[in-house]
Amino acid sequence: MFQCQERYDVIVIGAGVVGCAIARELSRFQLDILVIEKEDDVASGTSKANSGVLHAGFNVPTASLKAKTNVDGRACFEQLHQELHFPMRIDGKLVIAKNDEELPYLEKLLAQGLKNGVKGLAIIDHNQIKHLEPNVEGKYALFSALTGVISPYQFTIALAENAAQNGTHFLFDEGVTECRPAAGKEESNFTIVTSEGNHFKSRWVINAAGLAADKICQLIGEDRYTVCPCKGEYFITDKVPPSVLGRPIYPVPPKHGAGLGVHLTVSIDRNVLIGPSAEYCDSTDDIQNTQATMQVLKNEAYELMPVLRDVPFIRSYVGIRPKLIQTKSRENFADFVIQPNQKFNHFIELVGIESPGLTASPAIAKMIVDMIGAQEKLKNRERWNPERKTTPSFHTLPVEEQVKLADQDPLYREIICRCELVTKREVVDAINNTLGVTTLDAIKRRSRSMMGRCQGGFCSTKIVDIMIREFGIKPEAIRVNNKQSNLFVGKIK
Amino acid sequence: MIERNVDVAIIGGGPSGLAAAIAAKRSGSQNVLILERNNFLGGILIQCIHPGFGMHLYQEELTGPEFAARLIADAAKEGVEYLLKAMVVDLNDQKELIVDSPQGLIKIKAKAVILAMGCRERTRGMIGIPGFRPAGVFSAGTAQNYINMQNLQIGREAIILGSGDIGLIMARHLTLEGIHVIGVHEVLPYCSGSIRNRVQCLEDFGIPLHLSSTVTDIHGKHRLEAVTVAKVDGKLQPIAGTEQKIACDTLLLSVGLIPENELARKAGVKLSVQSKGAEVDDHLETSVPGIFSCGNVLHIHDMADYASNEGLTAGQKASEYASHKTQKVQNFSVHSGEGIATVIPQFVRQDTREVEIKFRIRKPMYDVQLQITNRGQPIHTRRFQTLLHSEMQLVKLKSTEPLDDLKIEIVPISQPNAR
Numbered sequence: 002m003f004q005c006q007e008r009y010d011v012i013v014i015g016a017g018v019v020g021c022a023i024a025r026e027l028s029r030f031q032l033d034i035l036v037i038e039k040e041d042d043v044a045s046g047t048s049k050a051n052s053g054v055l056h057a058g059f060n061v062p063t064a065s066l067k068a069k070t071n072v073d074g075r076a077c078f079e080q081l082h083q084e085l086h087f088p089m090r091i092d093g094k095l096v097i098a099k100n101d102e103e104l105p106y107l108e109k110l111l112a113q114g115l116k117n118g119v120k121g122l123a124i125i126d127h128n129q130i131k132h133l134e135p136n137v138e139g140k141y142a143l144f145s146a147l148t149g150v151i152s153p154y155q156f157t158i159a160l161a162e163n164a165a166q167n168g169t170h171f172l173f174d175e176g177v178t179e180c181r182p183a184a185g186k187e188e189s190n191f192t193i194v195t196s197e198g199n200h201f202k203s204r205w206v207i208n209a210a211g212l213a214a215d216k217i218c219q220l221i222g223e224d225r226y227t228v229c230p231c232k233g234e235y236f237i238t239d240k241v242p243p244s245v246l247g248r249p250i251y252p253v254p255p256k257h258g259a260g261l262g263v264h265l266t267v268s269i270d271r272n273v274l275i276g277p278s279a280e281y282c283d284s285t286d287d288i289q290n291t292q293a294t295m296q297v298l299k300n301e302a303y304e305l306m307p308v309l310r311d312v313p314f315i316r317s318y319v320g321i322r323p324k325l326i327q328t329k330s331r332e333n334f335a336d337f338v339i340q341p342n343q344k345f346n347h348f349i350e351l352v353g354i355e356s357p358g359l360t361a362s363p364a365i366a367k368m369i370v371d372m373i374g375a376q377e378k379l380k381n382r383e384r385w386n387p388e389r390k391t392t393p394s395f396h397t398l399p400v401e402e403q404v405k406l407a408d409q410d411p412l413y414r415e416i417i418c419r420c421e422l423v424t425k426r427e428v429v430d431a432i433n434n435t436l437g438v439t440t441l442d443a444i445k446r447r448s449r450s451m452m453g454r455c456q457g458g459f460c461s462t463k464i465v466d467i468m469i470r471e472f473g474i475k476p477e478a479i480r481v482n483n484k485q486s487n488l489f490v491g492k493i494k
Numbered sequence: 495m496i497e498r499n500v501d502v503a504i505i506g507g508g509p510s511g512l513a514a515a516i517a518a519k520r521s522g523s524q525n526v527l528i529l530e531r532n533n534f535l536g537g538i539l540i541q542c543i544h545p546g547f548g549m550h551l552y553q554e555e556l557t558g559p560e561f562a563a564r565l566i567a568d569a570a571k572e573g574v575e576y577l578l579k580a581m582v583v584d585l586n587d588q589k590e591l592i593v594d595s596p597q598g599l600i601k602i603k604a605k606a607v608i609l610a611m612g613c614r615e616r617t618r619g620m621i622g623i624p625g626f627r628p629a630g631v632f633s634a635g636t637a638q639n640y641i642n643m644q645n646l647q648i649g650r651e652a653i654i655l656g657s658g659d660i661g662l663i664m665a666r667h668l669t670l671e672g673i674h675v676i677g678v679h680e681v682l683p684y685c686s687g688s689i690r691n692r693v694q695c696l697e698d699f700g701i702p703l704h705l706s707s708t709v710t711d712i713h714g715k716h717r718l719e720a721v722t723v724a725k726v727d728g729k730l731q732p733i734a735g736t737e738q739k740i741a742c743d744t745l746l747l748s749v750g751l752i753p754e755n756e757l758a759r760k761a762g763v764k765l766s767v768q769s770k771g772a773e774v775d776d777h778l779e780t781s782v783p784g785i786f787s788c789g790n791v792l793h794i795h796d797m798a799d800y801a802s803n804e805g806l807t808a809g810q811k812a813s814e815y816a817s818h819k820t821q822k823v824q825n826f827s828v829h830s831g832e833g834i835a836t837v838i839p840q841f842v843r844q845d846t847r848e849v850e851i852k853f854r855i856r857k858p859m860y861d862v863q864l865q866i867t868n869r870g871q872p873i874h875t876r877r878f879q880t881l882l883h884s885e886m887q888l889v890k891l892k893s894t895e896p897l898d899d900l901k902i903e904i905v906p907i908s909q910p911n912a913r
Binding site: 236237286288289290291292295313314315316317318396400403404407408411413414415416419420422424454455456457458459461462465466469476480481482483484485486487488489490491492493494 | 495531579581583592594595596597598599614615617618619620622624625626627628629630633635636639640641643644645646647648649650671672710711712715716717732754756
């Protein structure tokens with residue numbers, strides 16, 4: 002898809018939301034940029050598997066990098082939404098105190114939020130909770146008006162596609178195995194070697210490898226960091242109308258936990274996400290759901306919102322937080338690390354970018370531009386286009402617009418995915434995506450086909466048929482995500 | 495937007511929708527339109543290339559596609575109109591439909607609507623099997639489509655979870671297509687499919703059936719590498735220490751079917767908690783006047799022939815409604831007692847004196863008596879040595895009085911009068 006060159010000005014390692022936000026921000030300038038990703042698509046790790054919440058910024062300690070990038074990042078989203086056309090909804094959120102004993106926690110959050118410069122915060126009582134969310138139980142709540150919901154993978158895809166439209170190259174299915182600083186004075190020149198044996202030279206290396214950030218640091222001899230994977234399991238329910246649940250609902254978190262507690266998030270597509278749990282695990286690959294945690298999630302969700310018992314689950318998933326500390330106490334806080342390496346100042350380290358990393362990513366990207374800009378003059382790219390073109394999501398449009406689209410384009414006249422009402426136009430455009438990724442997960446995340454209540458039981462067969470017959474893809478080349486995930490062994494006869 | 499009026503709009507062109515269209519035409523409706531979301535008629539029959547269809551409707555054994563071809567030919571003979579690749583995206587209680595179709599968006603106003611959308615399979619996500627989420631885990635019907643419709647080989651070594659009829663048929667079919675079936679696991683202590691399928695699909699091929707056994711873990715981050723199976727106790731919970739890891743690259747799930755009633759919900763049709771389909775009277779009319787329901791969208795059938803038979807009733811009654819020969823009247827609840835899982839219809843019209851009751855029980859029962867009473871008086875009893883949960887039961891009732899207090903229950907034979 003991308004004709005990679007031998008030399009780049011900047012190589013970004015990792016195509017999560019942070020790597021893609023950085024690539025998009027750097028694409029404003031006259032720089033040759035390559036993003037290298039070991040998985041098959043952008044947003045294939047932590048960035049795809051979280052709550053998709055745009056945090057307002059009251060959960061993080063004042064004066065930390067987390068607080069600054071969270072608040073600054075949140076302020077970028079209205080404009081990003083205008084430019085990149087990813088789905089976003091700002092309906093606020095509630096942190097629920099079940100009783101008087103939990104009220105001081107809300108007051109602490111409120112005070113911290115005000116210090117962090119967060120607007121739109123208020124503590125509300127039982128009646129006001131019931132007015133906003135009739136199905137939620139609680140005595141008091143902290144209401145945050147600026148908290149919102151996005152699709153974390155569609156946001157990442159939007160950033161990446163816009164970067165690609167502005168000249169950024171992407172390389173998928175290749176991990177970085179070596180990063181060699183040039184000998185002698187040319188410390189700013191790096192040779193990157195990938196798992197496929199490809200060599201690239203770059204003046205700058207941005208380590209946005211998320212869960213593997215410590216391993217990438219070790220490639221240049223930097224061994225100060227240990228990323229501790231911390232698992233978060235989730236359930237997804239079928240869609241619920243806004244009258245059932247309208248906005249994210251968080252509990253007062255358990256005292257000795259690594260996360261914000263099991264919460265309920267109405268996703269951008271109006272499914273309810275239940276989770277995440279928080280358990281340290283041994284491997285950054287450990288994306289397994291476990292029987293015990295799934296039971297805990299159900300119990301806690303039903304306590305927050307009893308009517309959820311009647312809503313069927315459609316899937317479960319696991320995201321892993323790249324934590325810098327491994328501790329059972331929340332007192333120990335590790336801030337984001339965003340800085341040039343001490344020895345090699347053209348190697349920028351981003352380590353421990355966990356929550357609120359999704360919200361913070363636009364601000365983090367601007368910090369990286371400033372770091373590079375401090376050492377060299379960045380020239381604006383001519384005709385940089387902030388606008389990403391995207392295929393309209395047919396079923397979300399008013400009927401008059403649907404009629405117009407269907408009149409113009411026959412591919413809008415066929416629904417492929419019955420559960421999410423995705424048309425053939427959306428599926429075909431997803432297969433033809435800007436980044437050239439043709440795995441089923443890539444098509445799913447771009448079009449929402451295969452994501453509904455039948456989990457692709459019906460539409461995956463139609464999509465496979467389109468891929469084989471209209472795109473000439475061989476059955477044995479069809480995979481769900483990475484190179485080992487083939488769906489078929491071939492033809493039967 | 496194109497607008498048109500029809501007498502009877504039928505949503506779904508599978509075995510029940512086709513039969514409904516045929517019956518609506520035969521009952522005198524002029525303008526009968528099937529809206530089918532696939533690019534062919536016949537629904538799921540087309541991928542069911544095994545025999546076992548048509549015995550009730552055509553008195554001979556046919557394959558799924560043969561059975562569909564008969565229905566399609568009959569529909570053509572009656573002059574039934576149909577639209578393919580036509581997905582109904584909206585339906586309201588005024589019987590107005592919005593359809594996305596090759597002609598563009600169409601607004602259809604129908605005098606009567608028949609819901610015949612069929613069902614979907616329960617998924618792994620719904621039943622919440624822990625573990626990784628790799629390629630190689632398929633619902634049985636999806637696998638059947640890939641194999642029979644697209645000639646695609648989904649794997650080499652398979653485990654099947656669920657002994658419903660689809661699971662059993664796929665066990666045989668995988669074997670015939672050269673995919674080794676290691677075993678079929680069923681969480682319940684009895685087989686969920688019919689005896690015939692158990693014999694013809696498993697025993698004849700030497701495929702082991704493991705009862706009270708389920709999949710508790712899925713291994714392999716990208717493509718399935720193995721599953722863990724375990725025995726379960728009386729509460730269907732896995733028993734620690736009985737786990738066994740089995741290498742395989744394919745897991746087929748045949749863990750139940752769910753009527754696809756999203757459109758019914760949009761139209762405000764009242765749904766039954768038990769059957770997950772609409773609540774209907776003996777005309778198969780739902781809580782919304784002029785909207786009827788039949789086939790697997792109403793309740794899960796074990797025979798396509800029965801779904802078609804139900805379609806014939808719905809088609810006739812919808813046609814009569816469309817031509818004002820009948821209208822919605824007051825109706826009475828059918829009460830279901832001990833042992834009954836689902837019963838159709840849930841209501842009997844006040845003018846009805848003859849009704850066909852279909853019911854399913856929760857679990858296999860032995861030496862029991864079916865007892866149906868009206869106003870406390872027995873009007874039908876029947877003894878069963880064996881009554882299987884996998885088989886839908888049909889009972890025809892006739893009465894000279896209004897059937898205004900029907901109750902259906904299963905009682906042990908040793909106490910025939912027990913309540």
